[in-house]
Amino acid sequence: MTQPPVIVWFRRDLRLSDHAALAAAVATGGPVIPVFIHDETVEALGAAPKWRLGEGVRCFAAALEAAGSRLILRRGPALEVLRALVAETGAAAVHWQRVYDRDGIARDRAVKAALTEAGIAARSFPGATLFEPWEVQTGAGGPYRVFTPFWRAIRGRAVAAPLAAPAYLSGPANWPIGDRLDDWAMGASMNRGAAIVARHAVIGEAAARERLGRFLEERLDMYSEGRDLPALNATSGLSENLAWGEISPRQIWHAALRDWQAGRLGAEKFLSELAWRDFAWHLIYHAPDLDRANWRADWDAFPWRGDNADAERWRRGMTGEPFVDAAMREMYVTGRMHNRARMIAASYLTKHLLTDWRVGLNWFATCLTDWDPASNAMGWQWVAGSGPDAAPFFRIFNPATQAAKFDADGAYRRCWIAEGQGAPPMTALSYFRAVPRGSGMAATENYPEPTVILSEGRARALAALGSFGKARGG
Template identity: 65%
Template sequence: MTDKPLILWFRRDLRLGDQPMLAAAVASGRPVVPVFIQDPETEALGAAPKWRLGLAVAAFSKALEGLGLRLTLRRGAALEVLRALIAETGAGGVWWSRLYDPASVARDTGVKAALKEAGLEARSFAGHLLHEPWDVQTGQGGFYRVFTPYWKATRGMVVAAPEPAPGRVRGMEVWPDSDRLEGWRLGAAMNRGAEVVARYQAVGEDAARAKLGAFLDGPVARYAEMRDLPGVAGTSRLSENLTYGEIGIREVWHAGLRARDEGRAGAESFLRELAWREFSYHLMHHTPQITTGNWKPEWDNFPWRGESDAVERWRRGMTGEPFVDAGLREMYVTGTMHNRVRMIVGSYLTKHLLTHWKVGLAWFADCLTDWDPAANAMGWQWVAGSGPDAAPYFRVFNPAGQAEKFDADARYRRRFIAELTKQPGREALAFFDAVPRSWGIRPDQAYPRPVVDLAAGRAAALAAYGARNA
């Protein structure tokens, strides 16, 4: 037993409740030193997620202050920063919650090995997922490659109840020096867009929990049929909070179970979507190449296109296909995009424009405040055809047909495309305030003609896909 302080290295677990690492630290009785490190992996984040991470860190710092703790902010390579803090505080070890993307795994493996070699405690905890990826196995002992069997296998698995937030935590008598969050300028790359997107962020644990409660009190009842309609408030909108760990996944899961047991019809579908998030991490752990290369290697020789004028029009929400453009403009205004629309936007880029899914993946990684390494990679490969999708290659989403089906009254398209109405609303006009001035886009311009004829684009995609499968 030891009374040496513990350094708690927070990353994407910025909450007090449903926090296994923090609960274990409190149980140990040892003083704790909470730290957040802006390391090269954090520096590599895109503009929007890095900015949103800064908001999450600020909110979490205030929450820790309520417990009498102080969040130490340091910048540099993680191992170097941790070694310095150990020397300054006399800490006997470092604890953290696990992450699963390849860059984080490589970093954390190196940190753990170096600390243990120095005779220090280095311990990682679960907390980001319902089930560790290696704990879910097929009957043959392998991993799942298709979602439906994965869902059947995990649907009834026991998920531990979340721990409540601690009432008291032992801190330090003298805290180490800390950087100022403002000095990191995490939102610098957002430029003027930050002011627009900030209106739509629900930052911190309390806001996330309130959002969950509002969803379960209302929209969850019709979630199964409403989740695909971008013009209505039919989803939980918890993706940003789960991304930064502002609410625990176990807390969300158990709340969903209670809603299902109380007879709210859509709760089962909601639980299934939480499992879809888990499945993306399951795949990323077992096939980490999904983040950088085709999940199906037979796609490596497919003649994807790279950058083009058409891609640039896609980025700017100026393709001339209203459902596609509305999705991209929603992203610039709110920081997120409705899930159904993400599929349409992705299909249009990879199939109608035959552009490499990596182009879209990189753009989403720069622009989404709820960017998630596993979900983003699996989503793009799923829609492109190179990923874990059991559907045949010739499935091509028609944006116009999808709009008729899921946005029949054009409410969503009018909400974000000013050129489609004589009196555009605030959100449609906010798009022009959010995007770079260098794009030269103005609300008084005419809506553009389509980049590609939908029928011709589908035919070209089928020809290219068919040639690959011949």
């Protein structure tokens, strides 16, 4: 008697190697039916993340074809789609890799309960993080709230070895019919920006592993110092591939662990930054509203401004602060933003402009191809001062002094700001080719005057903090 098929439901885990759900399906000896579902969580994605996910799905489908399999595409509520596929294929089990955000958990619990009740084996597996969010606990048995002790708790722990890709994927005798990816138009909201951003995307599992190898070989030694210099290509760039599961954190950890054990410069710092990603998922699992509500509830009374005209200038990269504007334009052109630049841009919005961090979070969720709900939320609340392990509110990044320190020769600003340059580089010009045609923005216009004098913005922020502190008895 032949084994019944197993459906493997792929989401933000578009790879064949180190995929426990896929490996377990192969181990049954039966046919494996890979599936991707355009459900409500996909529909809710911002423009750039949705486009990038679509391109990742396209690349993954090609990888499955090369392995003798195929990726079935369906659109609709996940439970309805899976029930239909089970009925069509006679599948006895559905496997998937776990997620840890509130909406994803709610969806998966409902799917698991319904399938189990129907007699279908619904199994979820780890693989999105180094450790499951509940596996790392304080001495008191609770979650960590500060990164440094979290890092001390995991830096010496054994991380499970990554799994090899299956040598062979058997398929069913009759494949179910799937949708055409192009019919989903996942890049529609990007308009003409998609072609610009596409030049900077590195898509797929093979490309991600090659990217990791090049980084470890060529740039790891300068990572500790160079990672703060946005004009220097000193980082791995892997956030894009991690966001869509084209490489696993365990694969990265074990590749860099050998360098750490060999004493290479930069290796420990690189691994600690990978652990920051785990910390973000640890936080959002234990505080499910981290991406929508102040982690410190008393910050609900802080006098944030809602969306406003100044915030729109910030979104457009037209604040008149070159370091901030360079960061915003880099994101619009490439789909990514250097981490140092993210801190400066976020601090400027939340402190100099006193604008609610959620305004910024939502724009990043629209524009980032490496959008990660946990890291995005943690980063914004850290800078704003409302989150766990947060930068104190009185720590206000001054864009001018930050530029003098981390972009001393102006290379980063020249790379992204065209105005005032006789022969702007293509990177800077690309911004004006990516923005909507009706924006009225052009590289030949004068660079804008500052939205706010930095010293005045800082004073206003500190005054707001002082009034807030008095109001809460601080």
